[in-house]
Amino acid sequence: MMKKSIGLTLVGLFTIALLAMGCGGNAAKPSANTTEKSEKQVLNLFSWADNFSPEVLAAFEKKYNCKINYDVFANNEELLAKIQAGGAQYDLIQPSDYMVSTMVKLNLLEKLDKTKIPNMKNIVKPLQAPSYDPTGDYSVIYTWGMTGIVYNKKYITETPTSWSDLWNPEYKGRVILLNDSREVFGMALKKNGFSNNSTDKDQLDKAFADLKTLAPSILAYDTDTIKQKFIAEEAWIGTMWSGDASFTYKDNKNIGFVIPKEGTLIWADTFAIPKGAKNKELAEKFINFMYEPKISAQNYEYIGYNDPNEKAKEFHSKDFLSDPMLKVAVDDVKQGEWLKDIGDGLTLYDRYWTELKTIK
Amino acid sequence: MRKGKLLVAPAISWLIFFFGVPMLIVIAVSFASRTPYGQVIFNFTLANYQRFLEPLYIRIFVDTVFTALLTTVITFCLGYPLAYCISKLPHKWQQPGLILVMIPFWINFLIRSYAWVVILRSQGLINTLLLKLGWIVQPLPLLYNDYAVMLGMVYALLPFMVLPIYVSIEQLDHRLLEAASDLGAKPFTAFRKVTFPLTLPGVAAGSILVFISSLGMFVVPDVMGGAKSALIGNLIQNQFLSARDWPFGSALSIVLAVLALVLIVLYYKAIQKQEGGANNEEKLA
């Protein structure tokens, strides 16, 4: 009796699985045949979810007669932990700016063969040799943006101009900060006129003291669902990335975004090839393909981030080029400071961060 | 004697290889140090364990244990009656009843948590309803605080309490209860002196599973608590990710495991004393 029903349930689940395979398999059948006929190359891509236009990926697969395995991770540190612990078999990964310099120092990245990626020249000049990879030997920029203040115009009538506006007592309980120690402390450091890569204890103490006073006002720390919180209007003001602000704006037209006068951090996601990748050449072809002007335009229109490809401008839609959130970032790029790997300072930051979280 | 060893051998060998060996790695790393860029270098040091003794970390540990205990108590209070009810259903419906309880937990936990956010947030279901009814003027802060975290923990761990308890209740000999009522015992007394003690194995198993699982939780404090609390699950998570301090993270894990093990042993000793009493009563009945 007991066994029967459980058995039936399991059988049922298996049936669903088989049906699912059937549905998915039907779509895959044509390419499966070609795999058996010719030695199809496989590109193992490890990146953020939904980070490429599916049409662009399909176009690449067609052009180079290969298959892309698109695996996903949710944050840089997980990427690093996985690559560091060994055993990862990826050809192309997408670390963010500071992670590139860390991986270079840990000898985890291959040097790029720039002759295979001629389209690299299409990248806008200020982003061609960023401080985290000055020679551009290890990474190629993919998306970039800046952190700024996002606010809801319905509740906040005065446009914020400074990081200190977050501390406004009128916004108590309506503030959201990113759930990232470097972002939050970087912001507090900038508020006091310091570098967001500072490891000076006095400067950090000052930043921490400021954050302690802000802590009771904070509704939540959130990196993953901060867009939803602003769309649903749970929060009125907070720190957010420019690309995310653009998304949020699409679903809630009350959203505004500014880069505070003290400056902020600029970040980028990049392409990089891990050491020991089996298909280095194919990976380089992929990067090059991504920077073809028409492809660039198609891709960035889909993912909604700033396009670093100069040559792609003519192919972009008017809407994209005049998106207020993305435009803000482009205009203020000089005010951005890249995050550096701070080595031992990381333990110090983690300590402050842990302490900040214990404040009720 | 030999049969016992034979039966337990496969599980033990499995655990020794797939758990024991990785654990040796963890223990080794807990005595190592961290290079400036987050690599592990094996020079023996006790610094990581010493660091745990700082008041900041002790406090986090105590908070976590307290939260876990509270979670266990609440899931017990909520779960026992449910398990009891399922065991009282007509036989044909008991096992579907169990599966019905389990189905929600086969659905991805993250989206269920986000569903709770939709229900509890200030523009969410509950607040909108209460505002419309006029029962409140301002939305209630139901989210991003300790109560929400507790709700999330209980929600996540209820089946681990219900299932073991059900398993114990289901095997009760109903003649014992009949005998008790024949002897004039009121229903609650019968429950207190007969039913409950005999279901202690299930209660113990469920409590331990819930307690241990809540110690390591980090998703609930992040999603439901707005990442505003530092529990040991979050702390350890951070060490392996953003802080890139694997040695400290490993040390914290070892300390957590050892202390929890001690608590469990004490708990089991207490349970066994109770069980001894219950078994005696059974023999007399």
Place this chain on the structure above:
Amino acid sequence: MKKNWRSSALFAYSLAILAFLYLPLLILTLYSFNDSRINAVWTGFTFKWYVALLHNQRVLEALTNSLMIAAVSTFVSTILGTMAALALNRYTYKYKAVINGLLYLPILIPEIVMGLSLLVLFSQTSVPLGKVTLILAHITFCLSFVIITVNARLEGMHKDLEQAASDLYATPWQTFRYITFPLALPGIVAGALIAFTLSIDDFVISFFVAGPNSTTLPLYVYAMVKRGISPEINALSTVLMFATISLIIIAQVLQPQHTSSKKEKE
């Protein structure tokens, strides 16, 4: 069930708890029809996510992987775990206390530690990451749960029945097959249910030991978080939920009317 206020109160209470468990799922289902990719607030009604789901090869692949891995892990861990529980409960042997302790450790260690250390183990022994490593990892963390659950059942079992059986010259195997096993079965099934539940929604450990092209559903969903979880996942969960509930109902309807109960076995 005795018809008195106590039973009714208990039944009403259980329904309330069930409602508590299913409330988020109701919201999930509702939002699977929401006309908004980011799915933060309700904007309008649509079926498009269900259509998109059918064409989403990757999510269906992830689902198949999850189900297959869960099925295999449940099967193996239930068998190994039941054997171990029997041994712990029925026999005495050297180092019993130590072995008891060892069996609790896997659930005490935080998942990220277990995931990373398993990854180190696999990479040092050159085991390629993929579905196999996922299964190996899942069995490892399910084992202890099964053992504890089955053991709880065995603890409460009357030893006299087994005693009586062996007095009547039954071999140990016969005792096991006709007495112990049927009586322990609910515990074993409960253990299997727990193992299945743990495996199907595991994220942290799976993340570290999965290889290219062996994504499971939780991995897929978690990674989507950065851009917002698409309502396709809501649609998928709704379908799974209804499918499973329907299966149970069908199973119940198809069952022959059994008048014998366990009491007769006793």
